[in-house]
Amino acid sequence: MNNRASDRSILTIRDVVKTYQMGETYVHALRGVSLDIRSNEYVAIMGPSGSGKSTLMNIIGCLDVPTSGTYSLDGQMVAEKSESELAEIRNRMIGFVFQTFNLIPRADIFHNVELPLIYGGVPRQERRRRTERAIEQVGLADRMKHRPNELSGGQRQRVAIARALVFNPSIVLADEPTGNLDSKTGDEIMRMFDELHSSGQTIILVTHEDHVAQHALRTIRLRDGQIESDVRNGDVQAA
């Protein structure tokens, strides 16, 4: 079950450096990171705060571009893209799941999940079909017309997962997905990620919690903007 990762590298990062200028000083958030992630891998990126894991996530998620180095996602060189093109890549290839859910409060569940398809220019009929399917997939078919504030935290995160999946992204990128949930609900959400992985989805978790990272099959630890360790933990998963 855990050997389905293909040889095809979906994400290739080479010598990525990210430097921020804060006033007079330069902050080196990433100091030369190289990394390959293949299709259907289940990866946890860990590290203490200040290690550069948020910066790496932003770059992987195409919310930011590296100062130097290259990043190719599904064959596309991200560093050279314009803002609009990056938006398009995020739209088509990346499904974000955030710690704080980040649903749009005024819109109902259906509309929240539908949104990526709208920005992707998918025609109405197909939008409806795909949105309904994604919501059913996370078990909230009876909540479609509800607003986010009418749902529990776990349900909201499931909506966020539905939104992340609705456009069949190349990777699901989850940033502390259980950070705002109690442990029981957090476990439910993690089981959902496990299922997604077994159905073939590539998943990248960004977390500082070991028990969350243990769900993944590979753990990358960052420290001071560099990769400290990169280990496969398939055995742990099996246990």
Added chain:
Amino acid sequence: MKILIDIVESLKIAWSAIIANKARGVLTTLGIIIGIVAVTTTMTAFNGMQAAFRQGAAAIGADVIYVSRMPWIVMNDFFLFRNRPNLDLAEAQALERAFERRAIVNPSMHNRQDLRFQARTLEGVDIIGTTEKMPSTSDRMPAIGRFIMEFDVRYKKNIVIIGSEIAADLFGEIDPLNKEINIGRYRYRVAGVMEVQGGQTFGGPNFDRQVFIPISTFVKNFGGRRNSDVDIAVKAPTIAGIEDLEYEVIGEMRKIRKLRPSEPDNFSINKLDSLLGAFNSVVGAVLGIGLLVTSISLFVGGIGVMNIMFVSVTERTREIGIRKAIGAKPRSILMQFLFESAAICLIGGLIGITIAAGLSVAINASGLIPASISPGIAVTSIVVAIVVGVFSGLVPAWKGAKLDPIEALRYE
């Protein structure tokens, strides 16, 4: 297709944003409402004045040109015309001969005299000496009785056809027909009463306060060749022929007056067009100033909208971050906020037009000027409202579109 989906989505967002902030929307819209009411009412009043003027001037006839000593509208070069010779009846008759069977030529002369019937006197009434051809060159006909006839002119009859207001003022409930009245020192018999023309129009003559007598009688009683000036109306056979006719009339008049080619015309050609032109340029200037002043209120309204849009963008920073993360392009965010401010202004515009329509009904009822809101004005106002909305939204929307998604997502 893609852009269409973007637009539909932007409209939905705009609508839900407005619904979510009703009180704020109402206050913001108020500025636009006031601006649109002001602009629309100004345009409506202008339209009304123009319509009233046209109606009043219809008696002049669009297919008629008038040869006179002076132009109707003298702006500031009065001295150029001051020394022109009067037009006299002989010249009118010469012109009539020149256009025999080609056009109707009708001379008329003006004077002011007191009118008296029994104990009632009207002072300084516009007396017009003319011929039986006048109804052909203008649209004016008698409502009761008859107009001047050829034999009245030939035999210098002392008959008079009076305007509708004169009839009401002088006779009240009494039937004026065949009553004797005094014009100056002379006695006239009332032969007819003219149709109502529509009363006074801005500075122009009040056609309902004129009385008509045969031109021959006019010359005998009031004229004297020397101090009386003849106006000659020439009616084109078709309205399309009026320009050719104008050149021919100028040519014939120059021949009659034996002007050398180097000499300028010493008479003027007047027509409805030139009157309308002068009217439009005067009222147009007033309209321009009015619109300028009212635009200021619209401008202030626009600033209000801009302000609220800045608030709206800041409030929704996080939402912008979310939208960007899941694939909204800067263009989509820009459109979202532009649609919102345009929608606010559109709603304001529609309310404003409704109020302005009510106002114009009230103005109409007051009888001051016949104001009526036209589809053209309504469409213009709506377009203006939308343009104001787009311009007010531009800078805030741009600010939103340019937000860094990472920063925006972090915003609390």
